[in-house]
Amino acid sequence: MNKCDTNLTKDNKYPNYFLFRSKINQYFVSFSYCILSNCQAVCYKIKYIITTLFIVILMSLSHLAQAQISVNNTIDPTDTELNNAVHFLQQYLAEFAPGKQYMPDFTKYWPAEDCQRYRIPDKMIYAVNSEIPTYMLGRARILYAKPEGSLIHAKVMFSHTDSIGNVLVTSITNHYISKQADGSYKFISPIQLQDATWRSTQYGHIAYHYPSYHKFDKGKTRQLAGKIATLEKEWQLQPIDIQYYFADTREEIDHYRGFDFTISMGNRDKPSGISDGIDNGIWCAGLGEDYFHEVVHLYLNPLYPHAPLVEGLAVFYGGSLGHDLQWHLKRLDTYLHQHPEIDLNNIDNFYYMDNYTNPLNTIQGLMCLMAYKKDGTTGLKRTMNYNTFFALLKKEYGIDNKSWNTFLRDKIAEYAK
Ligand SMILES: [Zn+2]
Numbered sequence: 001m002n003k004c005d006t007n008l009t010k011d012n013k014y015p016n017y018f019l020f021r022s023k024i025n026q027y028f029v030s031f032s033y034c035i036l037s038n039c040q041a042v043c044y045k046i047k048y049i050i051t052t053l054f055i056v057i058l059m060s061l062s063h064l065a066q067a068q069i070s071v072n073n074t075i076d077p078t079d080t081e082l083n084n085a086v087h088f089l090q091q092y093l094a095e096f097a098p099g100k101q102y103m104p105d106f107t108k109y110w111p112a113e114d115c116q117r118y119r120i121p122d123k124m125i126y127a128v129n130s131e132i133p134t135y136m137l138g139r140a141r142i143l144y145a146k147p148e149g150s151l152i153h154a155k156v157m158f159s160h161t162d163s164i165g166n167v168l169v170t171s172i173t174n175h176y177i178s179k180q181a182d183g184s185y186k187f188i189s190p191i192q193l194q195d196a197t198w199r200s201t202q203y204g205h206i207a208y209h210y211p212s213y214h215k216f217d218k219g220k221t222r223q224l225a226g227k228i229a230t231l232e233k234e235w236q237l238q239p240i241d242i243q244y245y246f247a248d249t250r251e252e253i254d255h256y257r258g259f260d261f262t263i264s265m266g267n268r269d270k271p272s273g274i275s276d277g278i279d280n281g282i283w284c285a286g287l288g289e290d291y292f293h294e295v296v297h298l299y300l301n302p303l304y305p306h307a308p309l310v311e312g313l314a315v316f317y318g319g320s321l322g323h324d325l326q327w328h329l330k331r332l333d334t335y336l337h338q339h340p341e342i343d344l345n346n347i348d349n350f351y352y353m354d355n356y357t358n359p360l361n362t363i364q365g366l367m368c369l370m371a372y373k374k375d376g377t378t379g380l381k382r383t384m385n386y387n388t389f390f391a392l393l394k395k396e397y398g399i400d401n402k403s404w405n406t407f408l409r410d411k412i413a414e415y416a417k
Helices: 006-010 015-027 043-060 080-094 112-117 190-197 218-235 250-257 292-303 310-318 325-338 344-349 359-384 389-397 401-416
Strands: 139-148 151-161 167-179 185-188 198-203 206-211 242-247 259-262 272-276 281-285
Touching: 080 139, 080 151, 080 167, 080 185, 167 190, 185 190, 190 198, 190 250, 198 218, 206 218, 218 292, 218 310, 242 250, 250 259, 250 281, 272 292, 281 292, 292 310, 310 325, 310 359, 325 359, 325 401, 344 359, 344 401, 359 389, 359 401, 389 401
Parallel strands: 206 242, 242 281
Antiparallel strands: 139 151, 151 167, 167 185, 167 259, 198 206, 272 281
């Protein structure tokens, strides 16, 4: 479970959502993604939008399970093959309606080899948000469906319209549908269709996948291997086989996975990543072969599924957005001095600072740094066993909620030096 997103898991007012998630959790034991750009500075801002949006969707679209997925442009009713493919896509998307309690049976929709290789063969499902499937983030509308060679290519927009007509688009996705010899249909992964322009290199337990313009950097792979070896030793963990996808920019990664657009696109490029604890995948950009932050998520998130500081642990070990924890602490300290009105007693309200530093992730990282300075890895393990930030500060430092602002400002200033 992603812990970039602690608000979402603390609030218990979305029963359908949590029912859905709990069933997924029974099926997929260790889902661990960072939310959106996760591990990104924009993460909390967009998370806020998405969380709000999702509540609205649950409240207003409870009938969606029965609703037909609409089509934007008329599809020739005499073109049976095209209509059958669109119907197949509509059936699949309907599996993600809020009322549904289980993930779909992917073997009905995806080729057997994809289902054998991945527990979730559709790599767009958790690419926008780490906990809410892409296809639940708004009302689906099929924009386009057209034969391309032996496939049918469809584009779908997911959006929400508010009460005064503003449209919030969360994603535009691409789907490729193939007719099988027995007359049934299956999806072909957008990734598979682009694989000719990507390269793969195995290094130890990591299978790297990257665009052909990239010159593979063995120095960086060795750096990452060294960090992983230390982490495995400190935490007494066995190696994990990782599928590691990277490119120069996050938008390239999103396009590779099948998106024309996601709500996390825009703003200046910066290193960012997202990890997939179900299929042990990493999708990252900007740091080449050495994106340790996401590797830490794959190793340590499963140990602490309910801890509020999982994101902080990854920031402590691997930095965030291309910079180490110290760099973020200095920026955060400066920002807090410039903004005395910010009240860290209400810490969840301080979810956004700018495009480069996520204040909550930085504070989480600081908590891990303080624990490590106090008692090393043993201190970190103890810290990760608290289920709330409140309990952590109370028991470890004797600080109650009314003193968080003073305590955290002082500690940020102290460790920023
Ligand atoms: Zn992260």
